Amino acid sequence: MIDVNDLTKIPTDCSLTEFVGTTVLDTIGLVIPGIDSSLLEQMNLKKPYKSLGLISSRTGAAGQINAVDEAVKSTNTEVVSIELPRDTKGWGGHGCFIILGGENVSDVRRAVEISLEYIEKYAGELYISQAGHLEFTYSACADLALNIAFDAPVGRPFGFFCGSPAAIGLVMADLAVKASPVEIIRYMTPDKGTSHSNEVIVAVTGDASAVKDAVLTARETGLRLLVSMGSFPETPSKPFL
Amino acid sequence: MIDVNDLTKIPTDCSLTEFVGTTVLDTIGLVIPGIDSSLLEQMNLKKPYKSLGLISSRTGAAGQINAVDEAVKSTNTEVVSIELPRDTKGWGGHGCFIILGGENVSDVRRAVEISLEYIEKYAGELYISQAGHLEFTYSACADLALNIAFDAPVGRPFGFFCGSPAAIGLVMADLAVKASPVEIIRYMTPDKGTSHSNEVIVAVTGDASAVKDAVLTARETGLRLLVSMGSFPETPSKPFL
Amino acid sequence: MIDVNDLTKIPTDCSLTEFVGTTVLDTIGLVIPGIDSSLLEQMNLKKPYKSLGLISSRTGAAGQINAVDEAVKSTNTEVVSIELPRDTKGWGGHGCFIILGGENVSDVRRAVEISLEYIEKYAGELYISQAGHLEFTYSACADLALNIAFDAPVGRPFGFFCGSPAAIGLVMADLAVKASPVEIIRYMTPDKGTSHSNEVIVAVTGDASAVKDAVLTARETGLRLLVSMGSFPETPSKPFL
Structure with missing residues (x-):
C-alpha cells in the first residue's frame, strides 16, 4: 500500500498490469483486460468490448488520433470512442481520450503500444x-x-x-x-x-x-x-x- | 477609493461586509445579505432566497461540494445551485461556483464559514x-x-x-x-x-x-x-x- | 521556405500580406483579402463577405469587442461573428475570435488596425x-x-x-x-x-x-x-x- 503521507515513495516504475507506457505530451497508455460489467453499462459504448485500450493525453489530439489510426490498421482492434477535452495544460487547445476495443487483451495491448510509438513521432508536427x-x-x-x-x-x-x-x-x-x-x-x-x-x-x-x-x-x-x-x-x- | 494606478496599496485585509474568508485552492467565501431584486430575477434561481452564500474556487469541486454538504446539514440553509467551470488554473479539471440560500444572513454566513473549514480539510484528498x-x-x-x-x-x-x-x-x-x-x-x-x-x-x-x-x-x-x-x-x- | 528544423530562423517581422499587427493579450490582427469560396461555404457566415478582418486573442473578450465596436463605427465594415473560446492562458476566462467583413480589403484592414489600437487601450481595465x-x-x-x-x-x-x-x-x-x-x-x-x-x-x-x-x-x-x-x-x- 502507498503511504499517502510520503508521496515521493511511490514507485515511478509502475507495476500495475493495466499500465502499458507513457510518451510525450503527458500521454499515458493503459489497458483494461476485462472491464467491470456495471462500469461497462454506464459507459454506454457503441460496441461493448470487454478488453479496452486507453490513450489519454493532456495536450494534442490530431497526432494521437492519426497514431491510433495506424494502430487499428495493423491489429485486430477497433476504435470505440474519441473525446476531446479542453486542455493543453494552459494553452488554447485540446487533449484527447481515446478508447480502443478488442476481443483479447494482447491485441489491445499491442494496439496501445503501437499508438504510443506513433504519438511520439506525430508529436513532431505540434x-x-x-x-x-x-x-x-x-x-x-x-x-x-x-x-x-x-x-x-x-x-x-x-x-x-x-x-x-x-x-x-x-x-x-x-x-x-x-x-x-x-x-x-x-x-x-x-x-x-x-x-x-x-x-x-x-x-x-x-x-x-x-x-x-x-x-x-x-x-x-x-x-x-x-x-x-x-x-x-x-x-x-x-x-x- | 482605490487608486488603480497603485494596485499594491489595496488592503489585503478585506473590510467589505460581503467578505467571509478565503482558503486553499484559490477559494473565496462570500455572502450577499439581501441581493438586488433585478439581479435576483436575472439569476433565475429555483428558490429565490434574498440572503445568499457563495463558495467559489479556481481548483477542485468534489471536496468543496462535500464541504458544503456538511454546512447545509448543520445550518438552516439550502443549496441553491452548483456550477462547475472548466478551470483548475491550467490543469485538466474543474473549479466550482456554489450558491447557498437562507432566510437570514447570519445562517448563511455561518454556512459559508463551515464550508471554508471543511474545504481546507477535504482538499487533502486532491x-x-x-x-x-x-x-x-x-x-x-x-x-x-x-x-x-x-x-x-x-x-x-x-x-x-x-x-x-x-x-x-x-x-x-x-x-x-x-x-x-x-x-x-x-x-x-x-x-x-x-x-x-x-x-x-x-x-x-x-x-x-x-x-x-x-x-x-x-x-x-x-x-x-x-x-x-x-x-x-x-x-x-x-x-x- | 521555412526550415522546420531551425524554428528560430523564422522572421519575427512577418511579411505575409494577411498580417496586420499584434498587441497585448496575445492578440493578432489579420486580413483575408478574398477568402476561398469553398472555405467561405464551410464557414456558413450570416453575411458572406469576401474580405474578412480577424481579431484573435488568447486573453480577454469585452475589451476587444468594445475595440471592434469602435472600429466598425468609423469604417465601412460590419461584425460578422464573435466567438468566445475558453482560454486566458491558464486563467479562468475567455479569449476571443472576431470576424469583420467589408466590401474591400482596405476598409477591412483599417478596421483591424483601429481595433488593435483600442485593444491596447481597453486592456487597461483587465x-x-x-x-x-x-x-x-x-x-x-x-x-x-x-x-x-x-x-x-x-x-x-x-x-x-x-x-x-x-x-x-x-x-x-x-x-x-x-x-x-x-x-x-x-x-x-x-x-x-x-x-x-x-x-x-x-x-x-x-x-x-x-x-x-x-x-x-x-x-x-x-x-x-x-x-x-x-x-x-x-x-x-x-x-x-
Whole structure:
C-alpha cells in the first residue's frame, strides 16, 4: 500500500498490469483486460468490448488520433470512442481520450503500444510557442480513427491543420486550400465542433500530393504568423512532414 | 477609493461586509445579505432566497461540494445551485461556483464559514502533479449538495473518484468497483457531464465500508498511475482518508 | 521556405500580406483579402463577405469587442461573428475570435488596425492576479459588436463587469446595480452564456453617468475582493476609467 503521507515513495516504475507506457505530451497508455460489467453499462459504448485500450493525453489530439489510426490498421482492434477535452495544460487547445476495443487483451495491448510509438513521432508536427500553438497531421490512407473524429473518407489521403489563436488557423486554411486542389471535410471553431478551444481547425481530403501540399502550405503560413506574435515555437518531438 | 494606478496599496485585509474568508485552492467565501431584486430575477434561481452564500474556487469541486454538504446539514440553509467551470488554473479539471440560500444572513454566513473549514480539510484528498491530478471524496451520509451535484442518495454513504488525464480515472474506477460491492451512480467523461474537463469521474454508493474501500482502491491505483507519468503529486492540505 | 528544423530562423517581422499587427493579450490582427469560396461555404457566415478582418486573442473578450465596436463605427465594415473560446492562458476566462467583413480589403484592414489600437487601450481595465481576474469595459454609445455579443442596445451607454473566481463577479454586480440606477441586459455564469469560464459577467445599460458609476463600483468591489485572495493584480496596459 502507498503511504499517502510520503508521496515521493511511490514507485515511478509502475507495476500495475493495466499500465502499458507513457510518451510525450503527458500521454499515458493503459489497458483494461476485462472491464467491470456495471462500469461497462454506464459507459454506454457503441460496441461493448470487454478488453479496452486507453490513450489519454493532456495536450494534442490530431497526432494521437492519426497514431491510433495506424494502430487499428495493423491489429485486430477497433476504435470505440474519441473525446476531446479542453486542455493543453494552459494553452488554447485540446487533449484527447481515446478508447480502443478488442476481443483479447494482447491485441489491445499491442494496439496501445503501437499508438504510443506513433504519438511520439506525430508529436513532431505540434508546435507550441508562448503565444499559441499549431498542429498538423497527414495520412496517406485514413482509417476509422480519423473517420470517427473528422469524417475522413476511409482509404483516402487525409490532411489536418489547426492554429491557435484561432485567427491563425483560418488564414492557414485559406492559403492552404487556395494553393492545392483539396476538398474541405471539416471546419471547426471555438463555437463549432471543438470543446470551446481557441482554434480554427480544417481537415481536407483529395489526391495524396495535393493534401500533403495543403498541409505544408498551412504549416509555412502558421509558423510565420505564430512567430510574428513574439516568441519561437518548439516541438516536443521532431518535424517529419 | 482605490487608486488603480497603485494596485499594491489595496488592503489585503478585506473590510467589505460581503467578505467571509478565503482558503486553499484559490477559494473565496462570500455572502450577499439581501441581493438586488433585478439581479435576483436575472439569476433565475429555483428558490429565490434574498440572503445568499457563495463558495467559489479556481481548483477542485468534489471536496468543496462535500464541504458544503456538511454546512447545509448543520445550518438552516439550502443549496441553491452548483456550477462547475472548466478551470483548475491550467490543469485538466474543474473549479466550482456554489450558491447557498437562507432566510437570514447570519445562517448563511455561518454556512459559508463551515464550508471554508471543511474545504481546507477535504482538499487533502486532491493530488496534483506536473502531469495531471486526482480527486477523492467520501461521505458517510450524503445530503443535498452531493445529491444535486452527483445524484447521491440522501442519507447514504457516498464515494467519489476522479483522475486526469482521463484514462487514469477509468482504470481507477474499474479496479475500485471490482474490489468493492458498490453501486455506480454517476459516470462522467470529457464529453459527458463535465465542462469538457480531461477527467473520468465515477461516484458510488453502497455500505459505508464498501464505499470507503472503493475510494481507497481508486486512490491507490490513481497515485501509482499518475506517478508513472514522471512527477510526484502534492496535496494542498493533508490526506485524511 | 521555412526550415522546420531551425524554428528560430523564422522572421519575427512577418511579411505575409494577411498580417496586420499584434498587441497585448496575445492578440493578432489579420486580413483575408478574398477568402476561398469553398472555405467561405464551410464557414456558413450570416453575411458572406469576401474580405474578412480577424481579431484573435488568447486573453480577454469585452475589451476587444468594445475595440471592434469602435472600429466598425468609423469604417465601412460590419461584425460578422464573435466567438468566445475558453482560454486566458491558464486563467479562468475567455479569449476571443472576431470576424469583420467589408466590401474591400482596405476598409477591412483599417478596421483591424483601429481595433488593435483600442485593444491596447481597453486592456487597461483587465486586472489579473495569481488568484483570478477582473475585466471592465464602458462605452458611451454601443454599436453592433457590443449588440451581437451582449445584447447592448445600439446607440445607448453600455457597461460590463466580470469577475473570476465567479463569486467575486456576483458580489461586484450586486453592489454595482444597487449603487446606480442601471438596467441589467446580460447575466452570465459558468453554465449560462459562457464557454464554461469561471466567471460571473453582468452587462448593463442606462444613463451614461449611471452606467459608468456602476462600472466603477464593480471595479472598486472586485479589486478589494481579488486582493483578499492573497496577491495583487496587474494590468497589461493602463487603467483609464
